[in-house]
Amino acid sequence: MIDSAASWRTWPLVALYFTSFGGFLALTAWLPTFWGTFYRAPHWVALGLTAGFSxxxxxxxxxxxxxxxxxxxEKVAFAAYGLLLAGAVMMTLSQSFGMSAAGEVLVAAGMGIANAAVFKLVPHYVPDAVGGTAGWVGGLGALGGFVVPPILGHVAQTMGAIGYARGYAVYVVLAIASLLLTGLLYATPARRQPVEPPQGSTRTTARL
Structure with missing residues (x-):
């Protein structure tokens, strides 16, 4: 854990998972309120849309x-956060039930794909502390599920009914930040440190 925390690349990975998995947890809690309040959808419709998203x-x-x-x-992460960005923009600006539902599908796809891509990146960028990095990413990334809903609620409380849609701007910001962080990681790949053989030891190579 200490070794992984000492690598700066661990923290962009945490931020990426904060957006994808933490954001996913936040929406599973928020979407019933959004559909029920902003579009006056029946309770079973709001729950069905949320279950479908999840x-x-x-x-x-x-x-x-x-x-x-x-x-x-990296390529998959770029595509995933691009989908998330497109869906978040649609949900932020939409006042149409159909457009919001389409945006929700894009957001769901982007988050799910990004979750897989992030854990593909962990051993690539922190190769000497994979287990510790996975712990930081999985543990702290999930905090998005607790941090984002109060922000969505505050925007709705401040702006009124339209705030239930405009609050998704937080996902626009998170998606853009995630794209930038993915680019940063791609531009600065990690290299595994070579392991020095014990002093006095010899190396042998077997050939078939």
Whole structure:
């Protein structure tokens, strides 16, 4: 844990997971209120849209792991946070039920794909402290589920009914920041430190 905390690359990874997984947790708590209050949707519709969001975002994480292996975690992360950004912009500006629902689908896809991509990046950027880094990323990243909902609530309380939509601007900011952090990591790849052999030891190479 100490070694991973000493690597600056751990903290952008934490921030990326804060956006994707923490943001996902926040929306599972907020979406019933959003649909029920902003669009006056029946209770079962609000719950159904929230359940659909949660299920889709969770399921798409499975193939996203394979995409990360095939195309690289950085490319998949760029695509994922791009989807999140597009969906967040749609939900922020929309006053149409259909457009908000479409934005929700994009946000769900982006978050689920990003969750898989981030853990593909962990061993690449902090190769000498993978377990500790995964602990920081998983633990602190989940704090987004507690930090974001009060912000959404404050915007709604301050701006009135339209604030339930405008509050999604926080996800626009988080998505842009995540794209920048992904670019920063990509521009500064980590290199595993070579392990020196014990003094006096010899190396042998077996050849078939």
């Amino acid at each position: 299920l889709f975002s969770s399921l798409i994480r499975v193939p996203a792991g394979g995409w990360s292996d095939r195309f690289g975690g």
